[in-house]
Amino acid sequence: MDAGDRIWNRAAMQGGGDKPAPGDRALADALSFHSLAMSGGVLDAVERSGNLTGAQDGFSWLGLDRIAELLASVRHDIDAGAVDDEDRMEALEREADQRYNAVLTSDSDLESAFRGRLAEDPTAFAAS
Numbered sequence: 001m002d003a004g005d006r007i008w009n010r011a012a013m014q015g016g017g018d019k020p021a022p023g024d025r026a027l028a029d030a031l032s033f034h035s036l037a038m039s040g041g042v043l044d045a046v047e048r049s050g051n052l053t054g055a056q057d058g059f060s061w062l063g064l065d066r067i068a069e070l071l072a073s074v075r076h077d078i079d080a081g082a083v084d085d086e087d088r089m090e091a092l093e094r095e096a097d098q099r100y101n102a103v104l105t106s107d108s109d110l111e112s113a114f115r116g117r118l119a120e121d122p123t124a125f126a127a128s
Contacts, residue, residue, distance in 0.1 A: 007125050026061035027125075032055065037100060041093060042071075043083075
């Protein structure tokens, strides 16, 4: 197991650890949202996320701006009443899932974004 694996595991299982650095926090927030999205879809994850702003910021920090923009768009649509209309909600749910899955086709896409940031700036993560 390398340093990246330890950082990933700490983010996934310990929310970034006891003293998370900015990279740890970004990864933990993105992973938390991603886990919810993979189990119930993007709309469900948006509604259940306790830290949607953190998830948006985390995806952005990882260079996944299209996901951050998607979350902002979904949040806007929800605030505009999309979930109050079943047809609009179903359309939003389908579109959000399609857009999310087009960017993150698998967990390895998220891991690649993380490893890229780790290589770019290892000091953004707490020592492992």
